Amino acid sequence: MRFTLRQMAIFVAVARHESVSRAAQALSLSQSATSTALGELERQYDTQLFDRVGKALRLNELGRNLLPQAVELIERAEGLETMLEGRAGFGRLRIGATLTIGNYLATLIVADFLKRHPESEVQLQVHNTAHIVDQVVRYELDLGLIEGNCRHPDLVVEPWVEDELVVFCAPNHPLAGKGAATLAELSGESWIVRETGSGTRETLDQALRHHHSELKIRLELEHTEAIKRAVEFGLGIGCISRLALREAFRRGSLVAIATPELDLRRYFHFLWHKRKFQTAGMREFVALCRALTAGVARSDEIVLPLIP
Numbered sequence: 614m615r616f617t618l619r620q621m622a623i624f625v626a627v628a629r630h631e632s633v634s635r636a637a638q639a640l641s642l643s644q645s646a647t648s649t650a651l652g653e654l655e656r657q658y659d660t661q662l663f664d665r666v667g668k669a670l671r672l673n674e675l676g677r678n679l680l681p682q683a684v685e686l687i688e689r690a691e692g693l694e695t696m697l698e699g700r701a702g703f704g705r706l707r708i709g710a711t712l713t714i715g716n717y718l719a720t721l722i723v724a725d726f727l728k729r730h731p732e733s734e735v736q737l738q739v740h741n742t743a744h745i746v747d748q749v750v751r752y753e754l755d756l757g758l759i760e761g762n763c764r765h766p767d768l769v770v771e772p773w774v775e776d777e778l779v780v781f782c783a784p785n786h787p788l789a790g791k792g793a794a795t796l797a798e799l800s801g802e803s804w805i806v807r808e809t810g811s812g813t814r815e816t817l818d819q820a821l822r823h824h825h826s827e828l829k830i831r832l833e834l835e836h837t838e839a840i841k842r843a844v845e846f847g848l849g850i851g852c853i854s855r856l857a858l859r860e861a862f863r864r865g866s867l868v869a870i871a872t873p874e875l876d877l878r879r880y881f882h883f884l885w886h887k888r889k890f891q892t893a894g895m896r897e898f899v900a901l902c903r904a905l906t907a908g909v910a911r912s913d914e915i916v917l918p919l920i921p
Contacts, residue, residue: 616654618690621683624676631669633651661675681886684889709749712760712835712837745758756884761815768885768886769884771882777911779877782870784865792871796875799872803848805834806852852877855869
């Protein structure tokens, strides 16, 4: 075998970062050493793995075919090293979760996973759906937990648990006393919503698209907690997951508004690359996710620790 694991690790890093300098920084190597190792790999086989586009490096067809196998090789090598060193656990697991899942579910599952497998390492990143999808496509994440839909041809998407968005307002808002609102009434209100690219925004936009309705958007915010605070301050009404609002509804700081004309149901999904080697750690993490929601019809029925 003429290639080395070091060369494969550098190839994977350059492919993920599309830059020799950023790959070198991620690997704690000099840019010169990184560039030399990649060049040697290509020269050994008299081939090219990247197209040079300005200062960026883009995988060509051969590079794209090689990447999933190189990632698997590195992961298997890390597993062998763990075994030879006498360490238990599943090694490193990179999880990406969208905001509602990340803030209310993923941290609990990660904590459970690490209690069961203390020798393992978990990296949890929380972003919107579009960002998580992009990272899984690039093999930067092993597993994604998303709220929105995903139709990327390179990814496997499996449903996890049903979720539902709910429109809500402050207790002193005129709609709070009514408890329900028509589309015409909703269209006349100012809205505080998630940003484009989030699964929550996609579900809301899709529900409205069926009725050819548009909202008066006053604020777009990237965090559910920020939306809740803005609505509490009377800046408008919002629409996020019931899971994120459960405690606020219990305390009475926010009030649900029924919207019988809108279908705001959706699913949380698991997401991974179809060419990604599924490690034992990935399978264990998904199993813990499913155990958390066993017997639950909707996400807001999940039993979670109370936050005072």
